[in-house]
Amino acid sequence: MTKRRMMGVLLLALGLPVTGAGAVQKDGKLYVKARNTRVLKSPLPTADVVAVLQPGQQVTWKGADPKNKQWHQVTEPGGKPGYVFQTNLSTKPPNMELVAKDGGTRAIDPAAFVSSGAAVKALSPGAEKYGNEKGGTSAQAVKQIKALEDLANKVTPEQIAEHVRQAGLFPVVAPNTTLGPQKVTTGKSSKSTKGTK
Known part of the structure; x- marks a missing residue:
């Protein structure tokens, strides 16, 4: 069993969330992986929206909310603090999409790909x-x-x-x-x- 898998099993056994954020230190960088990810003022789904981010954008991770570990406190690229739902964050940037055209391929920025509508x-x-x-x-x-x-x-x-x-x-x-x-x-x-x- 790999170290990473053992860590995940240990976290599950302790009742802690297994997220991409668990692999990053406080003030480390995480990537947004979902389209129109809302950064909220508080860890409530109806909270005021302070920013809307797109795949590939980086946030600074400040830690999981102590009362609800599904919400993670971050600072968005513009410097505003807020909360993001855990499944919208990743330790790795989204993969660049390869598009075949005339027998060749080219890389596309993830945010541009999502906004093009092709991703859906x-x-x-x-x-x-x-x-x-x-x-x-x-x-x-x-x-x-x-x-x-x-x-x-x-x-x-x-x-x-x-x-x-x-x-x-x-x-x-x-x-x-x-x-x-x-x-x-x-x-x-x-x-x-x-x-x-």
């Missing part, structure tokens, strides 16, 4: 063409995947936040990624919450 497409144009040319169940699968992709594009952050609330899930998703107070949907009306402790 279920099928590349080449995979879609292959499935359609193959026909039969492959063509049917392409059609179904495209229908699911179209449906997914119609789901709003507000709808996700409301579903999370109704289902009693841990509310990581907020209705929007704008800076400042979050507007939390409660049925048909919406209200602004300050998200302070």
Whole structure:
């Protein structure tokens, strides 16, 4: 068993979270790995947003919140302190995406790739063409995947936040990624919450 795996087992046995942040010292650097990662004023999903970060951006890790280890205190690139949900952080930068074009490849910045919309497409144009040319169940699968992709594009952050609330899930998703107070949907009306402790 490797040292890293043994450390993970030990942390689990002690009831501590096993995150990328566990492998970095206080004031060390971590990378954002999720699109539109919100840096919040406090470790609450409805807290005011102080910054919105993209994959590959670095934050300075200040430690896990003592009351809720799923939230980690960071300082964003502009110097503002805040909290980020643990699964949005990584000890390694996102891999550069390689794109084949005219028989060659080139590296793309992760943030640019995500903002292009290509990262959220279920099928590349080449995979879609292959499935359609193959026909039969492959063509049917392409059609179904495209229908699911179209449906997914119609789901709003507000709808996700409301579903999370109704289902009693841990509310990581907020209705929007704008800076400042979050507007939390409660049925048909919406209200602004300050998200302070």
